[in-house]
Amino acid sequence: MQCKLSFSNWQAYMQLMRMDKPIGIYLLLWPTLWALIMAAQGVPSLLITAVFVAGVVLMRAAGCVINDYADRKVDGAVERTKARPLVSGAVSEGEALQLFGLLIALAFLLVLLLNWQTIALSFVAVGLAFCYPFMKRYTYLPQAFLGAAFGWAIPMGFAAVTESVPAYGWVLFVANLLWTVAYDTMYAMVDRDDDVKIGIKSSAILFGRFDKLMVGALQALTIALLLVIAGMINAHWPVYTAIAVCAVLFAQQQYAIRHRERKACFQAFLDNHYVGLAFAAGLLLEYLLVR
Numbered sequence: 121m122q123c124k125l126s127f128s129n130w131q132a133y134m135q136l137m138r139m140d141k142p143i144g145i146y147l148l149l150w151p152t153l154w155a156l157i158m159a160a161q162g163v164p165s166l167l168i169t170a171v172f173v174a175g176v177v178l179m180r181a182a183g184c185v186i187n188d189y190a191d192r193k194v195d196g197a198v199e200r201t202k203a204r205p206l207v208s209g210a211v212s213e214g215e216a217l218q219l220f221g222l223l224i225a226l227a228f229l230l231v232l233l234l235n236w237q238t239i240a241l242s243f244v245a246v247g248l249a250f251c252y253p254f255m256k257r258y259t260y261l262p263q264a265f266l267g268a269a270f271g272w273a274i275p276m277g278f279a280a281v282t283e284s285v286p287a288y289g290w291v292l293f294v295a296n297l298l299w300t301v302a303y304d305t306m307y308a309m310v311d312r313d314d315d316v317k318i319g320i321k322s323s324a325i326l327f328g329r330f331d332k333l334m335v336g337a338l339q340a341l342t343i344a345l346l347l348v349i350a351g352m353i354n355a356h357w358p359v360y361t362a363i364a365v366c367a368v369l370f371a372q373q374q375y376a377i378r379h380r381e382r383k384a385c386f387q388a389f390l391d392n393h394y395v396g397l398a399f400a401a402g403l404l405l406e407y408l409l410v411r
């Protein structure tokens with residue numbers, strides 16, 4: 121198996137980066153847009169928006185690559201992941217590490233177009249992206265590390281626009297972290313039986329028979345913090361309507377996972393895309409129509 125990146129193997133690289141499964145891009149993009157819209161109090165500049173959107177795609181791809189590298193010895197024992205490129209041999213370990221390095225380098229070149237505050241914060245983003253995949257071997261809450269990794273674009277977004285992070289920016293970061301733990305627990309519920317067999321840790325295993333209750337509690341806390349943020353920014357009906365939509369979507373997800381069926385849990389996880397979209401739409405309407 122080749123150890124150097126080869127253009128002829130691009131289809132396997134695309135699969136390794138999960139470009140055929142954009143849900144991860146959406147779940148990383150929406151909180152990023154929340155921060156940019158709030159920081160700019162409307163539509164941010166084209167340059168900053170383009171840098172962050174491209175950065176989201178690159179960093180999510182890098183996260184998928186390093187995740188599969190970390191799980192290369194166990195993915196073959198999990199039904200959902202047994203055909204991944206590193207398991208099948210379509211991509212070698214050396215290729216995966218080189219691809220990860222290339223993606224991180226491209227993302228860093230992008231962030232160099234922004235201010236020094238954002239560049240400084242970007243080093244934390246790289247550390248979180250690298251560390252998260254290995255956390256499932258040491259803690260039953262790797263989802264919290266994923267939440268930190270996915271949410272770090274929030275302080276970066278504020279820093280890029282305003283050169284600082286306001287208090288409500290950090291509250292937004294915590295809200296996103298809780299939301300991430302909630303939806304990734306539903307994702308982990310899909311693989312729970314396989315994870316127990318191979319010794320992989322997750323919040324779904326930690327919560328056990330209280331999994332649905334804990335997901336609901338995390339969703340309720342997310343809504344509560346979004347309401348706090350709405351108060352902090354003196355929001356009007358668009359934001360409160362969006363938060364109400366988010367609450368309805370969370371209730372639908374609770375109903376969907378009531379029997380813990382794998383397909384239903386996975387679909388509930390996917391539906392979180394609409395939660396992020398709803399809140400982003402509410403924020404945009406707030407600044408474009410009301411203020």
